[in-house]
Amino acid sequence: MRTVLVVDDEFGTVEVLVAALEDEGYRVLTAANGRRGLERLEENKPDLVISDFMMPLMDGPTMVAAMRADPAFRGVPVIMMSAAPEDALRKHMDGYDAFLRKPFRIPALLQAVAAILARAPGPTSERPDAPV
Amino acid sequence: MTSHGNTLKLERVPTGIAGLDRILCGGLLSGGVYIIEGVPGTGKTILANQICFNHVASGGHVAFVTLLAESHTRMLQHLQPMTFYKEEAIPERLYYVSGFRVLENEGLKGVIDLLRREIKGHQASLLVLDGFATTEESASSPREFKKFVHEVQSHAAAMECTVLLLTNGSEREISPEYTMVDGVIHLENTLFEHRTERTLQIGKFRGSDFLPGRHPFRITGRGHEIFPRVEAAFAVPTVRDDYSPRRQSTGIASLDEVLGGGLLAETSNGLYGPTGIGKTTFGLQYLAPCSEREPGTFFGLFESPERLRARAATLGIDLRGLERRGAVELIWCPQGEHILDELGHRMVDAVRRRGVKRLFIDGYGALVESATDPGRMTRFISTLGNELRALKATVVISMESRNIMGSAAELPEKGLSSLLEGLILMRYTELDGRIQRVVSVTKIRDSGFDPSLRRFEITSGGIQIGGALHGVEAALSGFAREPRVVAAEDLPPGKRREV
Numbered sequence: 001m002r003t004v005l006v007v008d009d010e011f012g013t014v015e016v017l018v019a020a021l022e023d024e025g026y027r028v029l030t031a032a033n034g035r036r037g038l039e040r041l042e043e044n045k046p047d048l049v050i051s052d053f054m055m056p057l058m059d060g061p062t063m064v065a066a067m068r069a070d071p072a073f074r075g076v077p078v079i080m081m082s083a084a085p086e087d088a089l090r091k092h093m094d095g096y097d098a099f100l101r102k103p104f105r106i107p108a109l110l111q112a113v114a115a116i117l118a119r120a121p122g123p124t125s126e127r128p129d130a131p132v
Numbered sequence: 133m134t135s136h137g138n139t140l141k142l143e144r145v146p147t148g149i150a151g152l153d154r155i156l157c158g159g160l161l162s163g164g165v166y167i168i169e170g171v172p173g174t175g176k177t178i179l180a181n182q183i184c185f186n187h188v189a190s191g192g193h194v195a196f197v198t199l200l201a202e203s204h205t206r207m208l209q210h211l212q213p214m215t216f217y218k219e220e221a222i223p224e225r226l227y228y229v230s231g232f233r234v235l236e237n238e239g240l241k242g243v244i245d246l247l248r249r250e251i252k253g254h255q256a257s258l259l260v261l262d263g264f265a266t267t268e269e270s271a272s273s274p275r276e277f278k279k280f281v282h283e284v285q286s287h288a289a290a291m292e293c294t295v296l297l298l299t300n301g302s303e304r305e306i307s308p309e310y311t312m313v314d315g316v317i318h319l320e321n322t323l324f325e326h327r328t329e330r331t332l333q334i335g336k337f338r339g340s341d342f343l344p345g346r347h348p349f350r351i352t353g354r355g356h357e358i359f360p361r362v363e364a365a366f367a368v369p370t371v372r373d374d375y376s377p378r379r380q381s382t383g384i385a386s387l388d389e390v391l392g393g394g395l396l397a398e399t400s401n402g403l404y405g406p407t408g409i410g411k412t413t414f415g416l417q418y419l420a421p422c423s424e425r426e427p428g429t430f431f432g433l434f435e436s437p438e439r440l441r442a443r444a445a446t447l448g449i450d451l452r453g454l455e456r457r458g459a460v461e462l463i464w465c466p467q468g469e470h471i472l473d474e475l476g477h478r479m480v481d482a483v484r485r486r487g488v489k490r491l492f493i494d495g496y497g498a499l500v501e502s503a504t505d506p507g508r509m510t511r512f513i514s515t516l517g518n519e520l521r522a523l524k525a526t527v528v529i530s531m532e533s534r535n536i537m538g539s540a541a542e543l544p545e546k547g548l549s550s551l552l553e554g555l556i557l558m559r560y561t562e563l564d565g566r567i568q569r570v571v572s573v574t575k576i577r578d579s580g581f582d583p584s585l586r587r588f589e590i591t592s593g594g595i596q597i598g599g600a601l602h603g604v605e606a607a608l609s610g611f612a613r614e615p616r617v618v619a620a621e622d623l624p625p626g627k628r629r630e631v
Contacts, residue, residue, distance in 0.1 A: 009230040009231075011233055011236075013205070032234070053223060055229055056231065056250060088222065088223075092223065102203075102205040
């Protein structure tokens with residue numbers, strides 16, 4: 001079973017993403033900000049991180065920068081998401097693999113998740129039971 | 133101890149919403165904590181966001197923290213069509229975060245830490261806390277809640293960050309937060325028969341004067357458009373009224389003669405008469421002498437600009453040409469759901485913007501229709517007139533009488549005549565088996581005029597005033613007649629004399 005870490009301060013968004021990803025057979029971990037996200041990474045290395053941009057305590061780009069600086073998590077792919085457009089955020093973020101502008105449709109998210117996991121399998125993943 | 137002698141003067145933080153800054157006498161005070169309250173649907177979130185984007189546009193940084201479970205993604209989607217919404221401001225200068233889970237997991241202490249960090253981390257000079265009511269619900273005691281509000285105040289003041297707390301309002305009559313914060317802005321939707329009017333009221337504003345009472349507003353694609361109540365906004369004219377008596381032509385030479393040289397310049401004047409008598413025609417002729425140096429405005433609530441232009445053409449007035457040269461502006465506010473104060477401000481803005489010298493308002497009845505409280509009309513006209521006169525406009529307002537014929541010749545409002553420096557009465561009267569138009573000047577304050585009743589006609593050249601109406605009486609009743617010869621024996625005792 002593949003593991004996805006969802007990092008977002010918005011309670012409603014997290015609830016929706018958890019339900020959608022679990023329905024597809026993923027194991028889902030959550031964190032409410034970037035700092036907590038890094039702690040969760042240490043506890044359970046995921047195959048993919050889906051992170052919001054704007055969050056209290058530590059934003060998404062800062063968390064991703066910390067991941068990329070750490071050899072243990074450098075290879076974990078990241079989907080960044082935000083209500084602001086990617087163009088406006090690009091100069092503030094680096095090291096992400098895909099971007100989703102909120103609000104998005106769940107099929108679009110699942111498609112992005114499947115595509116990224118297919119081309120960059122995570123270190124803890126067990127590919128045979130990975131959802132498509 | 134050494135005193136540096138510095139007086140800490142609180143700086144203003146403009147909201148960037150012209151009407152609101154006028155009401156607040158310049159804006160909020162830096163480092164102050166303000167409640168914006170109102171039931172759902174009154175526009176709190178839009179107002180707060182509009183203030184945020186305006187603050188960013190003037191160089192500030194903002195943190196917007198929501199304690200509500202709902203996503204601000206949806207909120208931003210709703211804001212995107214608004215003209216104040218500038219995508220490029222997010223996230224560098226305007227940062228949205230949710231504090232919902234912090235409140236859930238760490239309580240009020242966690243929220244205070246969050247607010248402090250967000251202010252510091254984003255160098256925020258403005259902070260919005262949406263869902264403030266949830267903090268009271270989360271407090272274990274009234275004491276803890278008061279402590280929370282106090283801490284927000286302390287951090288705001290220390291970090292010179294102005295704070296807006298958005299809430300649906302408290303059910304209690306006097307809540308502790310209301311006594312503690314620096315100001316309260318109350319938003320309300322009020323139903324008047326079939327229409328709703330939105331209003332804003334300042335409940336409290338420490339350290340500053342403000343315009344009292346309820347001020348109407350609209351929410352449009354530009355966000356909140358707030359119209360400070362005319363009686364409060366212009367209680368004292370915004371410019372000094374340097375008045376020196378002189379006359380101004382009405383554009384109708386024969387009427388100028390009757391008036392003793394024209395209307396008194398920089399005054400308010402009424403033109404009273406029934407439908408179809410020629411009030412709008414007068415207005416068009418009044419504006420015909422306008423030039424770029426002496427511009428005029430037709431502020432109409434009834435006829436469209438196209439119809440006015442066509443009508444002017446039949447009178448030989450090239451209205452389109454006057455407009456093209458910038459001599460005349462037609463402002464048309466077709467009757468719908470107007471806000472009385474909005475109309476008043478549009479008039480003042482129109483006069484101020486072009487230095488208007490001649491303003492014709494057509495007409496009074498539509499202004500009354502737009503008033504949710506018609507009892508305001510006399511005060512409204514009085515303060516509006518004072519401002520327009522101080523701005524050097526000579527105003528003529530048409531007023532329609534209820535009856536086409538008949539004896540009633542009362543002005544629409546009690547006390548209105550005393551506010552007008554000039555009053556021209558137009559009537560229909562039946563004479564010699566024909567309906568005829570008559571005009572009389574009833575009032576030109578402190579000046580001489582010809583009080584005689586005169587016939588007038590509307591010809592291809594416009595209004596033509598004829599000679600005085602001799603040999604008839606009761607013409608203003610609508611039924612002119614030759615004077616009765618009364619026999620001495622018909623008079624009551626004591627009144628008998630030769631007739």
